Amino acid sequence: xxxxxxxxxxxxxxxxxxxxxxxxxxxxxxxxxxxxxxxxxxxxxxxxxxxxxxxxxxxxxxxxxxxxxxxxxxxxxxxxxxxxxxxxxxxxxxxxxxxxxxxxxxxxxxxxxxxxxxxxxxxxxxxxxxxxxxxxxxxxxxxxxxxxxxxxxxxxxxxxxxxxxxxxxxxxxxxxxxxxxxxxxxxxxxxxxxxxxxxxxxxxxxxxxxxxxxxxxxxxxxxxxxxxxxxxxxxxxxxxxxxxxxxxxxxxxxxxxxxxxxxxxxxxxxxxxxxxxxxxxxxxxxxxxxxxxxxxxxxxxxxxxxxxxxxxxxxxxxxxxxxxxxxxxxxxxxxxxxxxxxxxxxxxxxxxxxxxxxxxxxxxxxxxxxxxxxxxxxxxxxxxxx
Amino acid sequence: xxxxxxxxxxxxxxxxxxxxxxxxxxxxxxxxxxxxxxxxxxxxxxxxxxxxxxxxxxxxxxxxxxxxxxxxxxxxxxxxxxxxxxxxxxxxxxxxxxxxxxxxxxxxxxxxxxxxxxxxxxxxxxxxxxxxxxxxxxxxxxxxxxxxxxxxxxxxxxxxxxxxxxxxxxxxxxxxxxxxxxxxxxxxxxxxxxxxxxxxxxxxxxxxxxxxxxxxxxxxxxxxxxxxxxxxxxxxxxxxxxxxxxxxxxxxxxxxxxxxxxxxxxxxxxxxxxxxxxxxxxxxxxxxxxxxxxxxxxxxxxxxxxxxxxxxxxxxxxxxxxxxxxxxxxxxxxxxxxxxxxxxxxxxxxxxxxxxxxxxxxxxxxxxxxxxxxxxxxxxxxxxxx
Numbered sequence: 001x002x003x004x005x006x007x008x009x010x011x012x013x014x015x016x017x018x019x020x021x022x023x024x025x026x027x028x029x030x031x032x033x034x035x036x037x038x039x040x041x042x043x044x045x046x047x048x049x050x051x052x053x054x055x056x057x058x059x060x061x062x063x064x065x066x067x068x069x070x071x072x073x074x075x076x077x078x079x080x081x082x083x084x085x086x087x088x089x090x091x092x093x094x095x096x097x098x099x100x101x102x103x104x105x106x107x108x109x110x111x112x113x114x115x116x117x118x119x120x121x122x123x124x125x126x127x128x129x130x131x132x133x134x135x136x137x138x139x140x141x142x143x144x145x146x147x148x149x150x151x152x153x154x155x156x157x158x159x160x161x162x163x164x165x166x167x168x169x170x171x172x173x174x175x176x177x178x179x180x181x182x183x184x185x186x187x188x189x190x191x192x193x194x195x196x197x198x199x200x201x202x203x204x205x206x207x208x209x210x211x212x213x214x215x216x217x218x219x220x221x222x223x224x225x226x227x228x229x230x231x232x233x234x235x236x237x238x239x240x241x242x243x244x245x246x247x248x249x250x251x252x253x254x255x256x257x258x259x260x261x262x263x264x265x266x267x268x269x270x271x272x273x274x275x276x277x278x279x280x281x282x283x284x285x286x287x288x289x290x291x292x293x294x295x296x297x298x299x300x301x302x303x304x305x306x307x308x309x310x311x312x313x314x315x316x317x318x319x320x321x322x323x324x325x326x327x328x329x330x331x332x333x334x335x336x337x338x339x340x341x342x343x344x345x346x347x348x349x350x351x352x353x354x355x356x357x358x359x360x361x362x363x364x365x366x367x368x369x370x371x372x373x374x375x376x377x378x379x380x381x382x383x384x385x386x
Numbered sequence: 387x388x389x390x391x392x393x394x395x396x397x398x399x400x401x402x403x404x405x406x407x408x409x410x411x412x413x414x415x416x417x418x419x420x421x422x423x424x425x426x427x428x429x430x431x432x433x434x435x436x437x438x439x440x441x442x443x444x445x446x447x448x449x450x451x452x453x454x455x456x457x458x459x460x461x462x463x464x465x466x467x468x469x470x471x472x473x474x475x476x477x478x479x480x481x482x483x484x485x486x487x488x489x490x491x492x493x494x495x496x497x498x499x500x501x502x503x504x505x506x507x508x509x510x511x512x513x514x515x516x517x518x519x520x521x522x523x524x525x526x527x528x529x530x531x532x533x534x535x536x537x538x539x540x541x542x543x544x545x546x547x548x549x550x551x552x553x554x555x556x557x558x559x560x561x562x563x564x565x566x567x568x569x570x571x572x573x574x575x576x577x578x579x580x581x582x583x584x585x586x587x588x589x590x591x592x593x594x595x596x597x598x599x600x601x602x603x604x605x606x607x608x609x610x611x612x613x614x615x616x617x618x619x620x621x622x623x624x625x626x627x628x629x630x631x632x633x634x635x636x637x638x639x640x641x642x643x644x645x646x647x648x649x650x651x652x653x654x655x656x657x658x659x660x661x662x663x664x665x666x667x668x669x670x671x672x673x674x675x676x677x678x679x680x681x682x683x684x685x686x687x688x689x690x691x692x693x694x695x696x697x698x699x700x701x702x703x704x705x706x707x708x709x710x711x712x713x714x715x716x717x718x719x720x721x722x723x724x725x726x727x728x729x730x731x732x733x734x735x736x737x738x739x740x741x742x743x744x745x746x747x748x749x750x751x752x753x754x755x756x757x758x759x760x761x762x763x764x765x766x767x768x769x770x771x772x
Binding site: 002054060061063064067068078080081091096100241242243244245246247250373 | 461628
């Protein structure tokens with residue numbers, strides 16, 4: 001029997017190129033919002049974990065700086081799981097509360113990724129694969145890895161470049177209504193298809209940007225939820241995590257992520273739901289093909305039907321399952337350490353009916369967060385309920 | 387009420403300059419030993435955390451590589467807390483079990499620090515302070531920070547260079563009996579005092595070396611301990627963690643680490659013991675002065691009496707409290723991610739009466755592990771009992 005844990009406060013900084021702030025100032029933007037949201041202060045926190053890849057900026061060890069700047073004195077560690085670093089931090093805070101060690105635990109995700117140039121960024125990303133056998137030999141970078149999956153998905157299931165472009169169009173449309181998103185500009189299918197090819201079939205507008213940002217979620221035990229009289233706690237009812245081979249060439253199939261399949265089945269089992277119960281979700285769309293594969297790996301549709309799902313508008317606001325309604329990695333932005341916690345921010349707001357123009361109509365108030373690290377090296381799935 | 391958690395298996399690689407192995411091979415050395423020690427295999431593990439600073443080697447993201455090489459499919463994250471990374475991993479595995487999410491969780495610590503040259507290493511260490519105000523302005527590196535504390539301790543309490551040298555002599559004597567230690571050579575007080583000054587009063591032989599290594603500890607729930615018929619489980623009865631200012635100049639006093647005081651008081655309270663109950667311990671001796679301050683901050687002696695404690699031989703094998711009996715960071719070595727878990731390895735072996743020539747005589751079988759990150763930025767204390 002696992003202790004009940006709720007999310008009682010969330011915060012999200014403005015995402016974008018944030019050379020106006022230091023790492024610790026950027027972190028504080030979302031921490032402050034989460035404190036205000038939960039109605040608590042520093043003294044209420046028993047455990048804080050910082051999720052950050054410490055993205056080759058000047059500060060190699062950001063956690064003590066975030067602690068000092070935010071006036072927090074119990075930050076035992078930084079966690080990292082590549083692009084899934086945000087949910088790694090969430091898992092760490094979740095277990096701290098569920099273990100009884102902490103009554104209130106906070107997960108802060110932050111990365112300042114624009115401090116290095118794009119070429120360096122691509123090199124760092126490539127080293128998220130296997131350095132010895134892939135990056136070093138073939139120069140594989142993130143777009144290249146995802147292009148392998150995209151071409152295979154096209155060959156096996158007939159997925160089209162147009163369908164991938166529709167993921168980007170949806171993301172930008174949603175982001176245009178989210179003032180915290182990196183981009184507020186809508187794009188058309190034609191613009192995506194005509195944008196510069198990065199690694200065919202992946203084009204510039206199929207790719208998530210390099211973004212600075214922070215996001216925070218505060219977790220509490222059931223007794224604290226009562227004590228603090230939290231009006232609308234959002235309960236974490238399922239959590240799953242899994243890995244796949246570091247060496248991508250070893251994987252059997254390049255049409256989906258086994259780690260996502262495994263993690264989601266664990267989370268559904270723990271939450272006692274099936275994929276068809278999910279009403280609103282974030283799906284890790286580092287590239288547009290990733291969202292299409294995500295629909296399938298999470299069980300929202302049969303394998304191979306992901307392209308059709310977006311084409312039919314089923315993943316739009318008001319569709320069957322509202323996916324990435326705040327703009328996704330693609331247009332909201334993808335600051336590695338913050339991304340997963342920004343997903344939790346989004347689903348918390350949706351489940352509280354606080355999303356305004358971006359609010360998806362809900363019946364049973366069941367949401368899901370899906371965060372991938374590397375190219376399927378890590379996958380996390382969290383099920384959340386009002 | 388926190389669920390009971392026991393350590394059921396431990397492993398420690400040979401420490402030293404390990405250019406004969408990759409990071410994942412080095413990790414496997416201690417994982418294999420821990421598996422054999424616990425009598426389990428990969429399929430028994432529900433959660434594995436990798437503690438590593440990913441010390442500027444070729445592999446920036448070691449966790450998926452360790453997972454793949456070791457045949458483990460549930461490694462949700464890497465954790466980092468500078469030099470306390472090993473105990474950060476232990477806390478992560480501990481909470482995974484105590485939360486009920488995992489029945490068996492493994493903490494693997496690994497760093498290959500000799501892949502970069504010593505000058506780079508000192509620069510990385512310096513950035514464990516505050517980059518903007520300290521490293522960048524004054525060029526402070528780790529020996530310099532500890533020299534600040536040493537000179538202040540000498541001025542306020544009359545601690546001598548000879549007393550610091552005695553910490554090194556004890557460490558090397560113990561390490562000479564530990565085949566896994568980085569150094570097996572004994573040193574004399576004269577040799578320490580005459581060794582090259584790094585940052586006065588800290589000399590070369592007052593300093594821990596730059597070491598490659600890995601260590602592993604496996605944690606299990608009470609029901610698993612029974613199910614697996616573990617003969618001598620070692621229970622984690624107390625755990626504490628705390629932080630201090632990142633910016634060292636902000637701290638009030640340079641004669642000890644406030645984070646150690648805070649973390650130890652939490653751990654003692656949870657374990658329902660007082661410092662005088664501790665029989666065997668590891669104390670974080672990155673530099674000899676750190677062990678002397680550690681005796682005091684942990685409450686083994688009154689403030690200012692640390693120098694006398696080592697001088698009287700109270701911290702030797704057979705003394706009042708056996709400290710760093712396997713050689714300490716000073717002579718066993720200090721591979722950042724592995725250090726804390728190597729401490730857990732040592733205290734587990736001591737509490738099981740399995741330390742042979744290095745066995746301390748025990749009555750109540752109460753041990754303590756103390757791991758510091760940065761120069762007191764983090765401190766962890768874990769109380770363990772047979």
